[in-house]
Amino acid sequence: MQRDEDLATIAAFYRRVQWTALLLGIGWLVWLLAPILTPFALAALLGWLGDPMVDRLERRMSRNWAVTLVFSSIVLLMLLVLVLLLPVLEAQVMTLVDSLPGYRDWLVQTALPWLERRTGLQILAWFDPQRLFELIRTHWQSAGGIAAVVLGYVSRSGIALLAWLANLALLPVLTFFFLRDWDLIVERIATLVPRNHYDTVRALAQQTDEVLGGFLRGQMLVMLILGVLYALGLWLVGLDLGILIGLVAGLLTFVPYLGPASIVIFGGLAALVQFGDWQHLLGVGIVFTVGQLVESFLLTPVLVGDRIGLHPMAVIFAVMAGGTLFGFLGMLLALPVAAVANVVLRHLGERYRHSRLYAGDTPAILLDIEQMPPASDEQAG
Template sequence: MALPMAQQAKYWGVAGVMFLLLMYLMGDVLVPFLVGGAIAYFLDPVADRLQRAGMSRVAATALITLLMFLVVVLLVLAVIPTLIQQTSALVNAAPEISRNLQTFLTERFPELSDETSIMRKTLADIGDFIQSKGGDLAQGIVSSAMSVISAVIFIVVVPVVAFYLLLDWDKMVARVDAMIPRDHVATVRRLAGEIDDVLAGFVRGQLTVCLILGAYYSVALMLAGLQFGLVVGAIAGAVTFIPYVGAIIGGILAIGLALFQFWGDWVAIGIVAAIFAFGQFIEGNVLTPKLVGSSVGLHPVWLLLALSAFGALLGFAGMLIAVPVAASLGVLMRFAISQYQASVLYRGVDSVPPAPPAPTPVAHEHEKDVV
């Protein structure tokens, strides 16, 4: 017999509060383990596919780890130094870009030549603000991250955690499944499957889309001759995690920089715009339908709310769990709505079918004889 709903709600509520309290108290310590778990979750389908191809789980995990190590080494040696260099150059060039914008606007809007103009003062301050605060912001992010965890510990712990979690992923899932209350095992398995579908479609699929688009934008913009093409491509690819935002931010940034660099060369400016137009066409018609799917059930506004709320409450660790928690809450909310719509509270008493009449008692043979 199942426990009453009030007691179940109390137990699960206490478990949820303890989880949030644990994240609040130990969030900084758990960051490497959360990152390692996310990597293992992302790569588990690859390991499963290698197993189906005939490899053992140990061999598949070792092969994936080796390939990931080579990718990281390639990024560290080839991409990251250039990315840092271009980011620093973009920050330092902000005042000049701002002055060019001021000159451009002044030529076409003479009223801005008035030194008391608020718009002119604003434009003049933008570049100095970005230059002064851009480096401080980057340094603050790095220093805060280093204050949370040691870089050496992070680099060492994350691969080890990801390796062992990926190696034992199926065993852990089976162990968790064995701990599900038997009265609710079918419902929990169904909800867990829906949550996994949302995460697989959004996290795995959208992250793959981000990597592909980021690489495409970076390479294409650099080939087009844009000075900060790698930075713009990285930004556009990263922000693509939030649908439509990446294209808008990346497109505005790239076309704006192209206007300053290639002013008068409308062919070059058109090439930069065409790069983003083609990227959006490929994303909307090929990448997103194939890798993400049409109905992952995670609305961009809901994602932004989860990232903001959990980031404010739990810091960087909260941002790492924001997407899984948002996906889980979305599935649970849809389940609660479906249960509500099937209940008497929603449908009304009249919709409840009447109870079948009680069966007429049948007299036994010896009772008939007595009668």
């Protein structure tokens, strides 16, 4: 009997080692292929988000027609956004380029002297043009001269631009195939799950799909609404770069506190450089306050809620860790991976609380009673 238990323990240990090795191997492979996996990951994300709509339409028409309708709607929506935003963004970028000398002068003539008077540090010495020229010339010489630096930069930029264009061209094609074959892909993945774990994996997958799907769809709407709200508010304040700052702040809303911080920092800096008075700073503060009230009391409770169940610090860590390990691909997959990990950890915690390791000699029924919330006075009476 003891021998059988020992053999079962050893077998379980080796199974865990095999699963750990498999997961590490997959992670290593993703790290190697991260540059080319980005369009696949983004297309899979779009296919996953659009699949529920395809499934609803499939009740009234064939899957191919449903996929074509949903895919056409996604493409038309993206084209509409590009047509509306590209001219505005182009004008904003040109305004930013034209404004850079003004920001430099404000930094050297206003901000740094004010800091020197308050701190007593000789900050302007670090911005001496001759010193900067010597530093640049030294680095260029150590890198093989200006020609080599410029040539290397142009080559890297050209290759990066070609790769970006190739990924952009692949995205609609991959999205169409993911939309069409999503159910087939899920079915084939399900056949690879060990049969003795199938019910558990299926339940966890359904829970993750519900939690993460609702969160991402709601978060995208929150980002869009806040971007428009911030851009319109800063434009009404009179900031030349208000639309650009507002749209960037809306996109950064998916990282907790980063979107509001960008409004305060970049909006406040733009107001100081452009106007230099407290009235426009107050206007930026009003836009920030209105945006936070709308997000906290209307958008997030209605559209997002607490579906993902992650603490803001966990979200920030997931995005930063994903970006550090896998670049843009990691940032793209950070929240889905974090949501899956959160669901799995909850499941493992529940199993641990019902295990003999946690309970010891205490009967399970007593543990369930101990974990029940205390009764109110009315219930006790």
